Amino acid sequence: MAEERRPAFVVVGKNERKVDGVALVTGKPKFAGDLDLPGTLCVKILHSPHAHARIVEIDASEAEGLPGVACVLTHQNTPLTRYTTAGQGYPEPSPYDARMFDTKVRFVGDRVAAVAAETEEIALEALKKIRVRYEELPAILSVDGALAAGAPIIHDEKDSPGIYDAAKNIAADVDIDVGDVAQGFAESDVIVETVCETQYAQHAPIEPHVVLTNLDEDGRLVIRSSTQVPFHVRRIVARVLDVPLHRIRVIKPRIGGGFGVKQEVLLEDLAALVTLRTGRPALVVLSRQEEFIASRTRHPMRIRVKLGARSDGALHALEMEVLSNTGAYGTHALTVLSNVGSKTLPIYNKAKNVHFFGKAVYTNLPVAGAYRGYGATQGYFALETAMDELADGLGMDPLKLRRRNAIRVGESSPIFEKLGEGREGVAQTVKSCGLERAIELGAARIGWEEKRGKRPRQGSRVRGVGMSIHMQGSGIPQIDMAAATVKMNEDGSFNLLIGATDLGTGSDTILAQIAAEILGVPVSKVIVTSSDTDVTPFDTGAYASSTTYVSGKAVERAALAVREQIVQVAAAMLADDGGNLDEARFVLKNERAVAPNGRGVTLAEICQRAMYQTGQFQIAATASFVPDESPPPFMASFAEVEVDTETGRVQVLEYVAAVDCGVAINPKMAEGQVEGSVANGIGFALTEEMLFSSKGRVRNPTLFDYKILGARDVPPIEVILVPSFEPTGPVGAKSVGEIGINGPIPTIANAIHDAVGIRLTKTPFTPERVLDALRARRPG
Amino acid sequence: MGLPSVKEFVRPGTLDEALELLRERGERAWPIGGGIDLVLFAPREVETVVDLGRLPLRYVRENEGRISIGAIATLREVLESPVVRDYLGGVIPEMLHQVASPLLRNLATIGGTLVSANPWSDVITLFLALGADVVLSDGKTRTIPLEKLYPARALRATILTEVRLPSSARESAAAFWKFSRTAFDVALLNCATFVRMVGGRCVEARVVAGGTPQLGARLPRAEACLVGSGLDDSSIERAAEAARESADVREDRRASADYRRELVLVGVKRSLHEARGRLAGGER
Amino acid sequence: MKISLTVNGAQRAFDVHPGDTLLEVLRREGYKGVKKGCGAGDCGACAVLLDGRAVNSCLVLAGKADGSEVLTIEGLSKDGALHPLQEAFLDEGAVQCGYCTPGMIIASLDLLTHHPDPNEEEIREGIAGNLCRCTGYTKELRAIQAAAEKMREARHG
Known part of the structure; x- marks a missing residue:
């Protein structure tokens, strides 16, 4: 078993407090919006009132003349460079279809102009004084509309590279084949087919997007941003504003949640340009309403899954067709689309014949982007719904069907190689997989055997249980890169400098735990500095479940290199007392380096010697890591629900997520990642949905009417961390940031089916939709 | 930002003072209790906020x-x-x-x-x-x-x-039922019922549905089904049915009219059952 | 207009615009632990104790707080010692991004001050107005339970 390889850890596996925790619970000014810089201008954005229109004329003179207005930005006075707001590796796999300000607006909320003024009141007043004449164009408000013959073309400009087929409103297209799926279905005994649709949903981080810019004493541009991708921000802003990259410093302070919506260069260009034009600090903060209308959303999708199986339950053919709505711009269009298949299909690697294809299309609706789960969430809804239907068709326990077909240690899937992030993937063999055990533990915890199919009824309320299984990845192989620097101080403490971006996940802490483990010190002796492009080495950023695995590995390597230097010095110090010491057999523990003969010196003594006494040098190392694979975390999730057949209300009574993320470096934090993503997923399943008017305007751009779950709504969530050891991971770990969010939609849908026999194929499962489905089925 | 139009914030200590201020300032004055709606809706004409918080009305x-x-x-x-x-x-x-x-x-x-x-x-x-x-x-x-x-x-x-x-007469009971998307939410529909019994017969009934999406309003046809009845299952059923038919329900972004109609039925039925249970439980 | 507040035990006088909200005044005066998440009473990130009760400071006009006592998250730890709620939030892993944490702790403090021994349902209701997008609330519930126990012990000596 994999666990046997697991070494005894001292710091890893402990529930260390967050290294930034005390500052956070005492309300220290740690966030981008907490810094007061004298003379800061307030920046406000004028958003398009139309879903699709050309700007015929724009007159900002009156606004510019308003006392207190420092500058007004429009397409007339800003760079026209095409770029993508997607904060991805370079070159980005998203089309360059956006400009700071364009001559055309493509959704209600699109940028028309921006004002920088002395106060918020003046800025808002000035926005009203900008005269814009629009030529309204027919708007596309659905994916079918986008693909219809003669549909208006949303990106009719000629200078946007990377769009798959602009004339047909197709931002991205994917089509991959394994085996022969037609033949596969022909050879199948049971075939099921299902079509599932997911909604427009918003990340709703409690901290909105915030960017504060200023010029430092040397005239360099400093951008403090609530971003998940500081290095991508630097690169993209440099290009868009044509500023030398070395004149820009990006700092990510603490950020109040991201979930993907801050993997986007959404405001940095605006604040930066204001600062460059005026020489003054500039602050942009999105209002909650702007978060809904003008930031990013999850890609709504329609997904068709067709499964063919032999009568013994062996999956034989698997087809998945995706129609993804990327909204007005193609940010993450291709990669999210790819992930719908690449993060779902390998879990059923026994199917020899697979066809995955789909399109991401433009519409005149808000822009979809990265969102925790990144397409897998949508894909699993369809796949795991179809698996339940297949189990029905086979007359087989859904749990057994999944067990029979799920991937195991030592196995691979052709999908890994065929389908990557917007390009071909990387072949890999699964080296750790606790899925089987996760299914077993989760089933026991929810009471699967006792409860499944029993449909206990109390009055109008009926109960049921459902389950589904999932995988995600750990970073993007051969694309992501992270680097870390470890530097020793003469009291035996270490600076850990990492480009990695802690967006509240606790990555600063678990990366410190990795370093502390290897260096034999408590976490308190590791001083973490992260996400400052002037100070920390490069890291692609916090997305794609990359930080624990990719950044963690970089930290592990840097710490091991420093450990080697420490041991060399220690060996020299102890060798002075006679005898040769085998450096490979030194142990670092309790802030000491201990030789094989049991004698030791303190780390402080070692560093003092290296700094001040003999053979002086700085004990330090920088290491990088580019993964060759992306070991998937696995999850089996279970829910018990109660359906009120009179109101259609679905209540989740209990949710169980059994997760294999390799070694959990900080178990409470790993649980927290799962609990939080499950809670968000339950929101998708039951309440969260952006609604649109017939003109494409968001009807519920508030937390008053876009319902995320509160403490009274979230059911007890039981997270079971299934032990495993990932040999390629840092200290045996895999990533765990996203996987949890994939579970609730199919798990709850399957539980509803168990309770009342209806198949819900459109999220969210609002009481009204559930009641409609119950009524449609009757009499029956 | 808050309310840029506000020029004056006053906290009268007596009712007369407060009324005087409201009379004087006319439409530009806005009395507040907690002040929530004033901040949320930020009407532009308001120049004077009259905070009633210091009036001796906190009991x-x-x-x-x-x-x-x-x-x-x-x-x-x-x-x-x-x-x-x-x-x-x-x-x-x-x-x-x-x-x-x-x-x-x-x-x-x-x-x-x-x-x-x-x-x-x-x-x-x-x-x-x-x-x-x-x-x-x-x-x-x-x-x-x-x-x-x-x-x-x-x-x-x-x-x-x-x-x-009013003082709660013997043999009377009330119940409240709310349906919302999450627990911290406004009602997609709420319902309240009150019944007073004399000698096992209902002599007074009030049935109210709110958030329809209009403000709560009584449903006389439902009430009529209850008065004179013994509050048996079938009269509750009839009252709920009458409520469904007579409630003025409409569509908004939170729910359709049809769905609200169903909720009226369920809400009236459930709150009447609850009220009846309370009578049986010997509560006042 | 001038208002006078006792903020975290210190008497302070502030010059405010009569239309300012308490949230704006507090942040302007440096109490950055009071967060703005929605400005509409929907998220609870701006919660402070106003005369002992937790309120959404984004909905309180500053004039209304004149003469009142305000406690923000900055005033909760005394002489560098964390409050049991702060300790418990750290120990139970109830803090992720930390943006909702000040408001969540303030709401919990109101709850535990008036209900020293709440059950789970009462705790859930107590923080019902404080949205958290990171945690799923599980760890907060445990943290508040743990803090309640510590606070009861401290009270009974």
């Missing part, structure tokens, strides 16, 4: 079974008041536990809630069913049934000072 009292709640009492204070704890089986705290959040209940006043007349108001739906009266003052004091306060006419230079609930 929950009982007098011979009748309950008087001062307009400035917060929802939290009402919720925690021993005076309302057992009133009609505890229906008031039962409802208030479902209103908004503790943070908002600490701020919202009972008077502000009644005057703001948000259509989803749980308080108004229940208080209509309980037959509440409100005391208004424009210098002279008058008491009117809460029902007569709506449709909410602008209360020019008038302050709602108190709400009164």
Whole structure:
């Protein structure tokens, strides 16, 4: 078993407090919006009132003349460079279809102009004084509309590279084949087919997007941003504003949640340009309403899954067709689309014949982007719904069907190689997989055997249980890169400098735990500095479940290199007392380096010697890591629900997520990642949905009417961390940031089916939709 | 930012002072209890905020079974008041536990809630069913049934000072039912029912549905099905059916009219069953 | 207009615009632990104790707080010692991004001050107005339970 390889850890596996925790619970000014810089201008954005229109004329003179207005930005006075707001590796796999300000607006909320003024009141007043004449164009408000013959073309400009087929409103297209799926279905005994649709949903981080810019004493541009991708921000802003990259410093302070919506260069260009034009600090903060209308959303999708199986339950053919709505711009269009298949299909690697294809299309609706789960969430809804239907068709326990077909240690899937992030993937063999055990533990915890199919009824309320299984990845192989620097101080403490971006996940802490483990010190002796492009080495950023695995590995390597230097010095110090010491057999523990003969010196003594006494040098190392694979975390999730057949209300009574993320470096934090993503997923399943008017305007751009779950709504969530050891991971770990969010939609849908026999194929499962489905089925 | 148009914030200590200010400043003055709606809706014409928070109207009292709640009492204070704890089986705290959040209940006043007349108001739906009266003052004091306060006419230079609930007669019961998307949410529909029995026969009934999405309103046809009945299953069923047919339900972004119609049926039925159970349980 | 507040035990006088909210005044005066998440009473990130009760400071006009006592998250730890709620939030892993944490702790403090021994349902209701997008609330519930226990012990000596 994999666990046997697991070494005894001292710091890893402990529930260390967050290294930034005390500052956070005492309300220290740690966030981008907490810094007061004298003379800061307030920046406000004028958003398009139309879903699709050309700007015929724009007159900002009156606004510019308003006392207190420092500058007004429009397409007339800003760079026209095409770029993508997607904060991805370079070159980005998203089309360059956006400009700071364009001559055309493509959704209600699109940028028309921006004002920088002395106060918020003046800025808002000035926005009203900008005269814009629009030529309204027919708007596309659905994916079918986008693909219809003669549909208006949303990106009719000629200078946007990377769009798959602009004339047909197709931002991205994917089509991959394994085996022969037609033949596969022909050879199948049971075939099921299902079509599932997911909604427009918003990340709703409690901290909105915030960017504060200023010029430092040397005239360099400093951008403090609530971003998940500081290095991508630097690169993209440099290009868009044509500023030398070395004149820009990006700092990510603490950020109040991201979930993907801050993997986007959404405001940095605006604040930066204001600062460059005026020489003054500039602050942009999105209002909650702007978060809904003008930031990013999850890609709504329609997904068709067709499964063919032999009568013994062996999956034989698997087809998945995706129609993804990327909204007005193609940010993450291709990669999210790819992930719908690449993060779902390998879990059923026994199917020899697979066809995955789909399109991401433009519409005149808000822009979809990265969102925790990144397409897998949508894909699993369809796949795991179809698996339940297949189990029905086979007359087989859904749990057994999944067990029979799920991937195991030592196995691979052709999908890994065929389908990557917007390009071909990387072949890999699964080296750790606790899925089987996760299914077993989760089933026991929810009471699967006792409860499944029993449909206990109390009055109008009926109960049921459902389950589904999932995988995600750990970073993007051969694309992501992270680097870390470890530097020793003469009291035996270490600076850990990492480009990695802690967006509240606790990555600063678990990366410190990795370093502390290897260096034999408590976490308190590791001083973490992260996400400052002037100070920390490069890291692609916090997305794609990359930080624990990719950044963690970089930290592990840097710490091991420093450990080697420490041991060399220690060996020299102890060798002075006679005898040769085998450096490979030194142990670092309790802030000491201990030789094989049991004698030791303190780390402080070692560093003092290296700094001040003999053979002086700085004990330090920088290491990088580019993964060759992306070991998937696995999850089996279970829910018990109660359906009120009179109101259609679905209540989740209990949710169980059994997760294999390799070694959990900080178990409470790993649980927290799962609990939080499950809670968000339950929101998708039951309440969260952006609604649109017939003109494409968001009807519920508030937390008053876009319902995320509160403490009274979230059911007890039981997270079971299934032990495993990932040999390629840092200290045996895999990533765990996203996987949890994939579970609730199919798990709850399957539980509803168990309770009342209806198949819900459109999220969210609002009481009204559930009641409609119950009524449609009757009499029956 | 807040309310840029506001030029003056005043906190009168007496009712007369407050009324005087409202008269003087006219439409540019806005009286507040907690002030929530003023901040949320930020009407541009408001120049003077008249904070009623210092008026001696912060109380929950009982007098011979009748309950008087001062307009400035917060929802939290009402919720925690021993005076309302057992009133009609505890229906008031039962409802208030479902209103908004503790943070908002600490701020919202009972008077502000009644005057703001948000259509989803749980308080108004229940208080209509309980037959509440409100005391208004424009210098002279008058008491009117809460029902007569709506449709909410602008209360020019008038302050709602108190709400009164009738003494809970023997053999009477009330219940409240709310349906919302999440627990911290406004009602997609709420329902409250009140019944008074004499010798096993219902002699008085009030059935109210709110958030339809209009403000709570009585449903006389449903009430008629109950009066004279023994509150048996079939009369409850008939009342619920009548409620469904007669409630003026509409569509908004939160629910369709058809769905609300179903909710009226379920809500009336469930709250009547609950009320009947409370009668049987021997509660007042 | 001038208002006078006792903020975290210190008497302070502030010059405010009569239309300012308490949230704006507090942040302007440096109490950055008071967060803005929605400005509409929907999220609870701006919660402070106003005369002992937790409220959404984004909905309180500053004039209304004149003469009142305000407690923000900055005033909770005394002489560098964390409050049991702060300790418990750290120990139970109830803090992720930390943006909702100040408001969540303030709401919990109101709850535990008035209900020293709440059950789970009461705790859930107590923080019902404080939205958290990171945690799923599980760890907060445990933290508040743990803090309640510590606070009861401290009270009974």
